[in-house]
Amino acid sequence: MTTEVGSETEVKKDSEQVGQDKAKGKPEEASETPGNDKSRKASSEETQDSPVPAPTSPSSPSSQKKEKDSSESKGISRFLPPWLKKQKSYTLAEPKDEAKKRATGEEQIAEEGESHPSEGVAQPKRSLETVAENNAKGDDKEEKHSVSSAETQPAKEDGKEIEVEKVTEEKEEKEKRETKEVQTAESIPQKPPKKIKTVQCKVVLLDGTEYSCDLEKRAKGQILFDKVCEHLNLLEKDYFGLLFYENSDQKNWLDSSKEIKRQIRSLPWLFTFNVKFYPPDPSQLTEDITRYFLCLQLRQDIASGRLPCSFVTHTLLGSYTLQAEMGDHDPEEHRSDYISEFQFAPNQTQEMEEKVAELHKTHRGLTPAQADSQFLENAKRLSMYGVDLHHAKDSEGVDIMLGVCANGLLIYKDRLRINRFAWPKILKISYKRSNFYIKVRPAELEQFESTIGFKLPNHRAAKRLWKVCVEHHTFFRLLSPEQPPKSKFLTLGSKFRYSGRTQAQTRQASNLIDRPAPYFERSSSKRVSRSLDGAPMSISDQSLLRDFHTTRGQPGGDKIIDLEAAGQAKLKEGGIEDDGSPLKTPQLELIQDGKDLDKTQDDLLKHQASISELKRNFMESTPEPRPNEWEKRRITPLSLQTQGKKGDHIFQVKTLPGKEKQWTAMPSIAGTKPEETDRKHASRAEGSCTEVSNADKSSHETLDIVEEKKQAEVGIEETLVIDETNKGKIQVATDAGETCKVEHLTKKDSSSLPSDSSSSSSSESEDEEVGEYQPHHRAVEEVIREEQEEEEDVKRKEHEEKIQHVEATPEGSQLTVPAEHTQVAAEDLVQENTTTIPAEEKNLSEEIKQDLYEEKEEEQLKLNGDVSHVDIDVSPQIICCSEPPVVKTEMVTISDATQRTEISTKEVPIVQTETKTITYESPQFDGSAAGSAGVLLSAQTITSESISTTTTTHITKMVKGGVSETRIEKRIVITGDADIDHDEALAQAIKEAKEQHPDMSVTRVVVHKETELAEEDED
């Protein structure tokens, strides 16, 4: 928290400073001042300083709400631009509050995410920050304050979402507090206690000149970007971005919404201003100056060989360049060799220059702007125009290139296009370690989607590619940016989303540009181009950067680690850092806007089909011995019912490997009224990443969260590339027992010492191992299937690599971890139905799971399932609580609950097992009332966390056969280094849970221990 607070402060300062700077520098442009939000908008300026690109409208609701919430929040806050409010509130956020906030945080987030799918405008910039851990609160806060309070509000509005009043209250309190804070901040605007540290920052512009400025150390990318654009007098700036290079050949886009420092780490503050999104039709750009910069970029691209052209095209484009930069050909002035000072092509020949000169003569009379336009008209038709290439290997290890462009993803082998996936065809984009996956809509006659995997050189490359895809999809296909992933619950992975304006938005904004065409000087492209060597087409040309690198001689590597380590520490403290942390929510959904609806619409409708249908389909698609899988995935989120879909909500939880040292304890507490709902294995072993997707989108409820930030970076090597998983039915067969699997992953990238875990994980902080993005989020079915497929595939294969199960004894007695592998990654898959009830305890939350499946089957699967599976010596621990917690509930009917199995649990002796598996379940689980469907009254999930533990509580209240039953399921994740006594922590957690619910019984304890070096980890 400390960290966070600090950074926030900084941010605030920044924005203020920026505002001031701008005001000073450009008095005319009053609109640019942060305070003047409206005018800004009107002028179509980007309000990029703030994470909130949002229109003013959102701010009003928020302020209203605040007022309502607390008397304290009045006046000024209302007039503050949302970002200011937010920042301030952050600044003042008290650690104490955190806890409470945390408790509610996740839920809120979940709600926000789902309830406002349409609120594209508001872009929580911080999505990444929240990242791992259940630091959701941080995110929460931001979101609330930022952009629009709408997020919070909707949640409340949803009567269907069963919110416990307590929760609501808490929220409100929080809000009050926040508002207050805001005010305070207001009154003392320049309060920033710290002295401002500035850093000199250099940006290489497209004309080869260098722009430098001083930036506050904590400045976000947006600030720098805005400064550069202002310097360039560029209004249509959404097509552009700032690049920084690592290793001199890996280019990264500076994320505007995050602190620069966190992104570049130890790299020099050196950037290049580049075109990020190549407009497919440059003639639609509003201003000539924008086209000019695009031309400069393309000239670089062409001269460097990145954008291949034929000889003829080289000469033609070269001639337009000459016309634009030198004007009409003048035989007197232009000697025969004038042309050779320019570089038009990677390999320029005398012959080419002669032809360029000849053509130049034919352009007489064209103005520079016209010449640029002609240049662009020709350049845009080049097949590689706007294609961002990435090296990869296909499933067979063949070198290929993946090209991301406005229309989708192109696959090249050498120079041949061997496949193409238009955005509408892509259901999901994800990465996991160094693998990049796309899930593709089934072809006309095909029944199933397929997942295609590619192997990237390393996981950073995979993440980079993924981000580029997310950004391109959003920019070119959506009307407005998508909200960041909703719940942080079960998901791990990157929450990254494109936060800028989309092409549609920027075009709209451009239409409002009302200024005389700015004068600008066209500098000769000689300078720039000459320095460029013809680089192979796929490689970005970084000659410029290299120079810088060398000059500055920054050996990035070592330092990075340090930084990361530091970051990690912060994370532990509860602070949320954007980049670095491994994100828990890898699941990105691609939302297709109206544009996309063409094909998608149908699909969506289909998806909305009844669950039973889905189920059937699912079964068909996964013909294997794990019919339960489907069931498991089905969750009946109570709150979802609001959406009119009764009872059929599907949650998917997926855990991906990559956790390090993590203890997950899952004591389930079941209220014993009628019958106990069944439970599923909370941790289904596999995974470091958990993903929960709510099929419906309506509301999300997630159950567990086991991810740690550490997880984030695990350089786990996965050798397999999954190809068309759907078709591989085979896999399924093998999969049956997956529930208990723990994958052992070998980590190559990162140091794998347990002690290092923090640092190593942090080192990759920027690179989450997993990320997912789904273009069509409403398609429940798709989501689900995808998950499954991926899981299966991945699991299976990984699984085979090595699986290690770690067992822990319930009650925190002892955790035995057989650790032979350097690294053990446990994947936790939890798919359960859950509901949540507000928990009063910060650290403990109760989780209630309701499984739709039948326990028996499941268990059987486990037992008989995979060979690779470590067997399950499950010693179930069951705690019965006779008194169900009181939860305020709403009546919800679940139509499809028939499949649910109830398990009654009684006290079960706690048994210690040495199995590698972490799941303890009471044998009695299968019991009782299988097949009886209940009426779900309410469900709630609460998450809270303390330094070393994260607790998620799910409370479900059901009525079955006239008897009401409340189940509370609590998941406690204890994370920490070896120095933490996990057993004790676990015991403590259980104890606390018991105190809370005296009558409860612990039915199951699942412990995952994940360490990099198992040996060392053993306590």
Next chain:
Amino acid sequence: MGRGRAAGGALSAARAGGGGSRAEPGRSDPPASPRSMAGLGGGPAAFGRCTHAVVRALPESLCRQALRSTPGPEVDFARAEREHQLYVGVLRGKLGLQVLELPADESLPDCVFVEDAAVVCEETALLTRPGAPSRRKEVEAMKRVLESLNLNMVEMVDENATLDGGDVLFTGREFFVGLSKRTNQRGAEILADTFKDYAVSTVPVHDSLHLKSFCSMAGPNLIAIGSSEAAQKALKTMQQMSDHRYDKLTVPDDAAANCIYLNIPSKGHVLLHRAPEEYPESAKVFEKLKDHMLIPIANTELEKVDGSLTCCSVLINKTSEL
């Protein structure tokens, strides 16, 4: 020499009827900007422009020695010659192209199928390395004649590469290269390197000799495609690979889907297609193209040795004397 055999000539009544319709709404690109010189084809508007054609007389050895995918009736040389002369006559007389006719070479039975020896796009010519070893020498004569036209010449020297021009479909926006028995990946790569401006996508071709054995361009944005399963599958592949949406003209007979589209300044859209006597159903489909000047041409004899209409010429649009 996309000497395509009609792969089945499956007549699907429905298709036959609907052949003339453009199944997919095409969206047309913004009008090509004026340009003083070729480059990127000058956009779709320039597609089909043609000033020169290279053809070659047929050797008598063709009758017995020409490669053929399936045994069948012997070629009637006299008739084949007449048909070919008619073909050349249309190009030269009716359409006003400058026809460069190479003499036959008896040692090269397949030499009449000049298309396979070179791919010419705008000012650049790629001399191929035909997949059939017996045909490699055909390229020499082609090289000479193209040099005379002062084109940018690229030769395929890689011994691992094979490419038949019959496997190359240029749509005006991009290339599709059939990977067939005659054309391999390497050959396609070299083509991609030669024509860097354009996307080059590969399309697996299994059941017929060449990609163009069952398809061709019938207009600036119009792909003529046969009805066979293989043809339809290939079309699907092409559609998936392309950023552009093409209209399609489905004809019942695969062989008839190989036609020649030309954009002749004084005549507008011109389409050379197989005669109604040969493929009546397909001819009916072509006849629905109201904007085209239709010229039916019989090709019965050369078809016996897998020859199709496009096989017998290399069309060149010489726009500049640079």
